[in-house]
Amino acid sequence: MVLSKVIAESFRQARAQLTGNKLRTFLSLLGISIGIFCIIGVLSAVQSLQDNVSGSLAKLGDDVVYIDKWPWKDNSDDWWEYFQRPYPDHDDYEALRDNLATGKLVNYWTVPDTRVIKYQGKAVEGGYLFVTTYELDRLFNIEVDRGRYWSATEYRNGTDRILLGYSIAEQLFGPIDPIGREVKMGGRKYQVIGTLAPAGDDLINPLDFDDAIMVTYNNAARFINLKNRNQYGGTIGVKAKEGVEIQRLEDDIQGILRSARQLRPRETDNFALNKLSMTADALGSFFGVLNLIGLVIGGFSIIVGAISVANIMFVSVKERTSLIGVKKALGARQYIILLEFLTESVILCIIGGMIGLAMVVGITSIINMFLPAFQISLSLFYAITGVVISAIVGVLAGLIPALLAARMDPVEAMRS
Structure with missing residues (x-):
């Protein structure tokens, strides 16, 4: 019951962040979106390329x-x-x-x-x-x-x-x-x-x-x-x-x-x-390098995005300091405040990740239209991976602001 209230409140606060300052939130989530796009896009493209090439070479026996x-x-x-x-x-x-x-x-x-x-x-x-x-x-x-x-x-x-x-x-x-x-x-x-x-x-x-x-x-x-x-x-x-x-x-x-x-x-x-195994080994190394490049580029983008989301959460904690003090004065436990801000951060990052996945679907659809010989597909596994990565980034980005909010003194918070 308490957890459902925390999640509902987090959704409400996340929506307030998205609608209250659209440009700031968009720019903050852009890093997450680009990071997920780079990681999942490259992984999907390389996997599709590998399947295509491996299937073709398999004809050699x-x-x-x-x-x-x-x-x-x-x-x-x-x-x-x-x-x-x-x-x-x-x-x-x-x-x-x-x-x-x-x-x-x-x-x-x-x-x-x-x-x-x-x-x-x-x-x-x-x-x-x-x-x-x-x-x-x-x-x-x-x-x-x-x-x-x-x-x-x-x-x-x-x-x-x-x-x-x-x-x-x-x-x-x-x-x-x-x-x-x-x-x-x-x-x-x-x-x-x-x-x-x-x-x-x-x-x-x-x-x-x-x-x-x-x-x-x-x-x-x-x-x-x-x-x-x-x-x-x-x-x-x-x-x-x-x-x-x-x-x-x-x-x-x-x-x-x-x-x-x-x-x-x-x-x-x-x-x-x-x-055939000689070619497969060489191609495996080549595809591994391509995957590493995508992970590195996407990783840097996600780090930038995580810092931006953390900045949003610090601002959110600052703007809601008095409300945090009131909640704690009325008996809200530290873990409730902590979960509320962590959940809000995760929701924001998942939204950014979903935007990145939508970008992957859009770009791959365009590529598939013009390159019928090379069809890129976004698998369910990679889609779930993108969401999981976004959630993990949300936890890491929101952890320090959430701890800061949870440890506030209620009296000092209500005075500010």
Whole structure:
């Protein structure tokens, strides 16, 4: 009963502060609002960015090892060493395919250059030639929008069959069904057997095949010297068998490649084994720095806001000194006065925090309208966090003024 009266009186006093001197109160709460906006806004943006990027990179698979010339980590210190390495080639692919017992799938691909593709006098430039072995669709779960993937016979014989990315197919054929149509590329005729599904609107899309012109390795080997690994080297992806740990797969790959490349025991590896966790660790550090920046900026703003709210409470105590004396003379206990001013301070700060959350919602809504590929969302957890931070700031900002009011001598207070 007493607590409800204290809260009701605190709400009344907080409303009086808000309406009595609007400009002073607004400027005092502005620091709280900006602080909450910085902290919750940055946390929400970074979390949304992390979810977007992590979801995109997850398409690469956490059970896949990528063999490349360059490591995915920072390689600035050993750049020349990595530069001198040979690219993985089809011979490496065959060595792994034939000898790797712990691998479920081994796939090799390379992107030699861009090509012009033509259909009935219409030409599309800028499409990149994507040369791949047969396992690509199973390694990355390639989704064929129309038509089909290559058959085993077509791959083995290197027949002139082609798959087109979504954008290339749209530009070249428009509303026409491309399946079965004959196109020309580099003076050769190809039959279109399939088009790939659009890549989507992810902020980072590691499997963006929208502009791809896909042919099989056996077909491309007829008109490109793919044995020149320094010019046409590519990447090998190895998917682990069920139940095989990624570290064991890496060890087996390392042994087979060292043997295939005839490396001596004391020679270092001239290839890099990359996996998704390497990128995730690097991104985790990056996102951690972004979160820290938001916390620092927001923290300074909240400190300024807390000092401003404390100033309001000191003024409030000064203006209500006589009333405090009357209450104490009528029997009000110290903790009642203390709770009254603390609650008032918390209410003011929560109002400032709610304004900050409203700013987050407004700004993120505008960003989402103009950046459909990057949608920022304010989670319930972060909204509650913002309110809790505001309440804690309210307690800290109002504690000294509340103690000052609670410890007043009633007689001296009524005289002032």
